Amino acid sequence: MSEKIKVVICSGTACFVMGASEILLLEESLPEDLKDKVEIEGATCLGLCKDSKNGKAPFVTINGEVMTEATLPGVLQKIQEFADA
Amino acid sequence: MLNINNGAAQIKREILVRIAKLQLAGKLEEGVHYIPREMAPRNSEPRRCCIYHDREVLRLRVMARLGHSVEDYDDEKKLAEYAKEALEREKPTEPMLTVLDDACNACVRAHYMVTNACQACIARPCMMNCPKKCIDITGGRAHIDPEACVNCGICMQNCPYHAIIRIPVPCEEACPVGAISKDESGKERIDYSKCTFCGACMRECPFGAMMDKGQIVDVIRKLMEGKKVVAMYAPAIAAQFRAQPGQLEGAFKAAGFHKTFEVAVGADITADKEAHEFEERMEHGDTLMTTSCCPAYVRAVQIHAPDLIPCVSDTRSPMHYTAEMAKKEDPEYVTVFIGPCLAKRKEGLDDPHVDYVLSAEEIGALFVAKEIDIGECEAIVCGQQPTASGRNFAQSGGVAEAVRVRLKHPENLRPFVINGLDVAGMKQLKAFGKAAAEKKPCEANLVEVMACPGGCIAGPSVITNPKVASAQLKKYVEKGI
Numbered sequence: 421m422s423e424k425i426k427v428v429i430c431s432g433t434a435c436f437v438m439g440a441s442e443i444l445l446l447e448e449s450l451p452e453d454l455k456d457k458v459e460i461e462g463a464t465c466l467g468l469c470k471d472s473k474n475g476k477a478p479f480v481t482i483n484g485e486v487m488t489e490a491t492l493p494g495v496l497q498k499i500q501e502f503a504d505a
Numbered sequence: 506m507l508n509i510n511n512g513a514a515q516i517k518r519e520i521l522v523r524i525a526k527l528q529l530a531g532k533l534e535e536g537v538h539y540i541p542r543e544m545a546p547r548n549s550e551p552r553r554c555c556i557y558h559d560r561e562v563l564r565l566r567v568m569a570r571l572g573h574s575v576e577d578y579d580d581e582k583k584l585a586e587y588a589k590e591a592l593e594r595e596k597p598t599e600p601m602l603t604v605l606d607d608a609c610n611a612c613v614r615a616h617y618m619v620t621n622a623c624q625a626c627i628a629r630p631c632m633m634n635c636p637k638k639c640i641d642i643t644g645g646r647a648h649i650d651p652e653a654c655v656n657c658g659i660c661m662q663n664c665p666y667h668a669i670i671r672i673p674v675p676c677e678e679a680c681p682v683g684a685i686s687k688d689e690s691g692k693e694r695i696d697y698s699k700c701t702f703c704g705a706c707m708r709e710c711p712f713g714a715m716m717d718k719g720q721i722v723d724v725i726r727k728l729m730e731g732k733k734v735v736a737m738y739a740p741a742i743a744a745q746f747r748a749q750p751g752q753l754e755g756a757f758k759a760a761g762f763h764k765t766f767e768v769a770v771g772a773d774i775t776a777d778k779e780a781h782e783f784e785e786r787m788e789h790g791d792t793l794m795t796t797s798c799c800p801a802y803v804r805a806v807q808i809h810a811p812d813l814i815p816c817v818s819d820t821r822s823p824m825h826y827t828a829e830m831a832k833k834e835d836p837e838y839v840t841v842f843i844g845p846c847l848a849k850r851k852e853g854l855d856d857p858h859v860d861y862v863l864s865a866e867e868i869g870a871l872f873v874a875k876e877i878d879i880g881e882c883e884a885i886v887c888g889q890q891p892t893a894s895g896r897n898f899a900q901s902g903g904v905a906e907a908v909r910v911r912l913k914h915p916e917n918l919r920p921f922v923i924n925g926l927d928v929a930g931m932k933q934l935k936a937f938g939k940a941a942a943e944k945k946p947c948e949a950n951l952v953e954v955m956a957c958p959g960g961c962i963a964g965p966s967v968i969t970n971p972k973v974a975s976a977q978l979k980k981y982v983e984k985g986i
Contacts, residue, residue: 431747431880432878432880433746433756433869433872433873433877433878433879433880434873434878436745436746436747436869436968436969437518437522437866437869437870437872437873437968438510438515438518438519439510439514439515439968441510441968441969441970441973441974442508442510442970442973444970444973445970445972445973462747464878464880464881465878465880465881469873470876476519
């Protein structure tokens with residue numbers, strides 16, 4: 421079995437103010453076939469908000485790839501892409 | 506219900522962060538002018554027809570965040586002047602809500618519409634069942650005569666292709682008391698004599714045209730002047746952020762607040778008094794008492810269900826008792842209630858103990874502007890520890906339960922919870938009022954009312970998904986004594 425897709429959701433204050441709590445519902449939103457292929461981690465501030473070059477909060481990383489202005493549907497789509505690859 | 510973390514909400518929060526950053530740097534007046542341009546830069550994808558329209562709407566949104574009514578907008582006046590006025594103001598101004606005409610989509614009156622899915626079938630159930638005979642079928646499509654249509658919806662219920670839809674006006678639908686209607690130009694107007702300031706319209710307008718008026722500038726000014734500004738945070742605020750016990754207090758300290766009071770301590774006082782009042786009232790032969798901590802509910806009763814007024818408990822709200830406690834400790838304290846509620850802004854303005862009311866969005870923006878990450882803040886042990894039941898006021902059912910556990914005979918309590926004051930909730934209120942006026946015994950003897958479905962954790966200015974907030978509240982409640 422291949423390695424799990426690792427999703428890190430930043431739960432720092434800047435991300436929370438811009439709506440990161442929605443992404444914390446990821447686990448219950450995953451389709452059945454992806455449920456055991458994804459590892460979800462809620463993180464304290466990843467520090468990405470400190471530099472505007474990184475884009476806007478909320479931030480999520482998926483297998484190390486940074487997603488800016490992340491939304492729950494956006495994260496789900498990206499996971500699907502990794503799963504299909 | 507509209508998702509609370511929608512695009513319109515994000516724009517509002519970004520404006521708040523920008524305003525707070527500028528003000529903290531002492532550059533609000535010179536910098537505020539550039540906010541619309543920075544948020545809708547040249548060559549960016551416009552949200553509306555063009556970036557110029559976007560910028561104009563952003564200007565008005567900035568004005569509301571500065572605490573002004575946008576109805577007073579003057580084309581000639583610069584944002585810097587509005588910022589100056591905000592910085593000089595001593596008290597927030599009424600009304601608490603303002604309508605942004607240029608953002609209001611002027612949604613057409615709620616109506617039924619036949620879509621392309623219409624097959625112009627032979628059975629024609631829409632036409633056959635229409636009580637007003639206002640549907641005909643021409644050119645391969647059903648048509649509704651808008652003049653004759655009475656919006657009964659029977660055509661929609663009978664169409665086998667689901668080809669007929671209802672187009673609502675979200676703000677009007679959200680308002681439980683009929684306070685919002687269109688003026689001659691089709692824009693929405695709020696009748697403030699009917700409005701309960703529940704904030705439902707603000708939460709539901711997809712264009713973000715219904716806005717509260719900010720108080721963040723006033724509070725930051727007091728903080729920068731070195732006044733003894735104290736934070737009084739509602740239990741629902743503890744549910745908004747991910748933090749270990751005491752870290753929120755640490756964040757308030759880092760933001761410059763002199764001291765923090767948990768409003769849950771005030772909630773304990775409210776629950777104690779309310780339990781006592783309930784026992785007294787029942788001894789005197791009353792049949793029904795209702796809670797009184799939700800200000801939108803209290804206003805709804807006063808204006809729209811006067812029969813129920815005698816049943817509303819005389820006990821004051823947790824905010825009031827907390828502010829009273831703070832002012833007693835030091836009359837020089839500048840008291841700031843922090844909560845997710847719009848109606849509290851009105852209650853705060855009418856309460857001499859409360860100086861300002863900040864929303865969950867505003868305190869969040871202040872933390873972001875000061876680069877405070879709550880998860881990294883030191884934990885501070887607060888003064889008085891509230892009970893678990895006091896902390897649970899933020900959730901529907903929590904107030905009635907807090908009263909129950911304090912009664913000498915808890916088994917005598919028959920609670921009924923109105924979880925969200927929508928149109929149906931208003932009907933329930935009126936029914937209770939009628940029963941009480943006629944001295945008829947009800948199934949319930951204590952009615953708890955929360956204007957927001959779910960309670961304060963789903964208030965109109967929350968930043969956290971109520972499901973997540975509920976889990977965070979649970980942790981906070983469990984740590985209560």
